[in-house]
Amino acid sequence: MADFACVTGAFAPAKKVAKSELNKTISYTDGMRDPTSHMPYKARAVPVAIYLHLPFCRRLCPYCDFFKKVPRRGDLARICELILSELSATLARESSWADSLITSIYFGGGTPSLHSAEQLASLLSAITQNGEHGKYEVTLEANPGTLTLEGLKQLRDVGVNRLSLGAQSFSERKLHLLYRDHTADETLTTVKNARAAGFTNLSMDLIFGLPGETKDEWLADIEQLLACEPEHVSLYNLEYHEQTPFGRWHAQGVLEPLSQDFEAELYLLTHEKLEQAGYEHYEVSNFAKPGFRSVHNQVYWEGKPYLGFGPSAHSFDGVTRRFANVADLHEYERRVIANESCVDREWQNSEREQWEEWISVRLRRKEGILWDDCHLAWGGKHARALWAAATLLPEHLREIDAANFRLTTEGWFVENEILLKLYEAV
Numbered sequence: 014m015a016d017f018a019c020v021t022g023a024f025a026p027a028k029k030v031a032k033s034e035l036n037k038t039i040s041y042t043d044g045m046r047d048p049t050s051h052m053p054y055k056a057r058a059v060p061v062a063i064y065l066h067l068p069f070c071r072r073l074c075p076y077c078d079f080f081k082k083v084p085r086r087g088d089l090a091r092i093c094e095l096i097l098s099e100l101s102a103t104l105a106r107e108s109s110w111a112d113s114l115i116t117s118i119y120f121g122g123g124t125p126s127l128h129s130a131e132q133l134a135s136l137l138s139a140i141t142q143n144g145e146h147g148k149y150e151v152t153l154e155a156n157p158g159t160l161t162l163e164g165l166k167q168l169r170d171v172g173v174n175r176l177s178l179g180a181q182s183f184s185e186r187k188l189h190l191l192y193r194d195h196t197a198d199e200t201l202t203t204v205k206n207a208r209a210a211g212f213t214n215l216s217m218d219l220i221f222g223l224p225g226e227t228k229d230e231w232l233a234d235i236e237q238l239l240a241c242e243p244e245h246v247s248l249y250n251l252e253y254h255e256q257t258p259f260g261r262w263h264a265q266g267v268l269e270p271l272s273q274d275f276e277a278e279l280y281l282l283t284h285e286k287l288e289q290a291g292y293e294h295y296e297v298s299n300f301a302k303p304g305f306r307s308v309h310n311q312v313y314w315e316g317k318p319y320l321g322f323g324p325s326a327h328s329f330d331g332v333t334r335r336f337a338n339v340a341d342l343h344e345y346e347r348r349v350i351a352n353e354s355c356v357d358r359e360w361q362n363s364e365r366e367q368w369e370e371w372i373s374v375r376l377r378r379k380e381g382i383l384w385d386d387c388h389l390a391w392g393g394k395h396a397r398a399l400w401a402a403a404t405l406l407p408e409h410l411r412e413i414d415a416a417n418f419r420l421t422t423e424g425w426f427v428e429n430e431i432l433l434k435l436y437e438a439v
């Protein structure tokens with residue numbers, strides 16, 4: 014892994030950066046519980062996953078609740094310049110982050126594949142020394158139809174080694190309903206070109222649970238997906254977020270969701286088909302061929318530190334401190350230019366919240382909770398309470414043995430309900 018400290022060398026020192034409130038809480042305090050490791054903090058460097066939010070999309074999908082905008086002329090180049098400045102200023106301000114190792118880099122959005130390879134390369138080289146990013150996972154979210162074969166080759170050349178393709182569906186009906194800006198044929202072409210360009214780590218997203226979806230339509234989606242042979246698959250159950258057009262159409266009765274039972278049937282079917290095809294269902298919504306679990310996303314699921322840049326990006330110190338950048342493009346730009354912190358909200362989880370989160374992120378994973386980890390991180394009293402609560406869950410939803418507590422696939426589908434029951438009891 015590369016040393017994150019090299020970032021500071023990639024920039025001229027930031028001018029007169031005021032010591033912000035952020036500096037006060039970044040160091041791990043002696044005696045503070047470390048929910049991610051049993052090593053004392055001072056005995057190890059803290060690896061950090063880096064997230065870069067590139068918020069522009071050619072068209073806004075009505076179900077999406079991410080922070081995104083349609084770009085105007087010059088916006089794509091401008092946001093990269095702003096993120097470069099934010100990187101420089103933040104690392105000058107947050108000296109303890111600057112000493113961290115990197116686990117992975119993730120370009121999310123938005124549609125980061127709208128950016129040129131040169132723009133992405135400038136961000137990568139600001140984070141790492143030249144060529145160093147080849148040592149770890151560098152993911153780019155991409156939409157079908159936004160990349161040519163030549164563009165894909167350039168991405169490989171600048172260090173992107175994992176492509177996460179927002180296919181969503183191969184059904185033209187579903188793509189139309191989702192207001193996607195690509196066809197199924199464009200997805201197939203992008204997959205073919207990605208392979209030709211040398212990408213050997215390809216992830217594809219699919220959405221299920223759309224109004225009117227039938228079992229046959231979903232099975233056809235899975236069949237097409239398997240024909241593409243991606244190394245990794247992320248599966249999304251359509252949600253109707255309140256602030257989105259889909260949320261409003263749902264509230265008005267224009268869109269009628271599938272029944273929960275039918276959605277559960279589709280979820281279990283997906284598990285069966287993908288496992289039969291050699292994928293490991295390693296997290297509630299994610300499947301991987303052996304050796305291709307997402308390094309970056311596992312950081313989130315294991316409660317490890319990550320640092321986000323760009324408008325709306327979130328960060329976490331791996332213990333209690335969380336902060337989020339302002340989700341407003343003009344305000345983000347103003348703060349970067351004024352050399353002010355882009356952090357809009359910062360909060361600390363209480364010990365109770367840490368405990369609940371520790372349980373929830375681990376139960377998302379195939380391995381579930383290791384009792385030894387629970388004892389070491391939280392002590393015998395918490396572990397015994399969790400064991401007692403877990404044994405009260407219906408047997409088809411959980412598996413408990415001397416080493417682990419994990420949810421079954423059926424349990425994963427109703428994970429939120431299970432968590433509420435556990436929280437009441439522990």
Ligand code: SF4
Pocket residue numbers: 069070072073074077078079081122123124156179
């Ligand atoms: S392309 Fe992705 S980020 Fe952009 S609006 Fe659609 S779902 Fe959201």
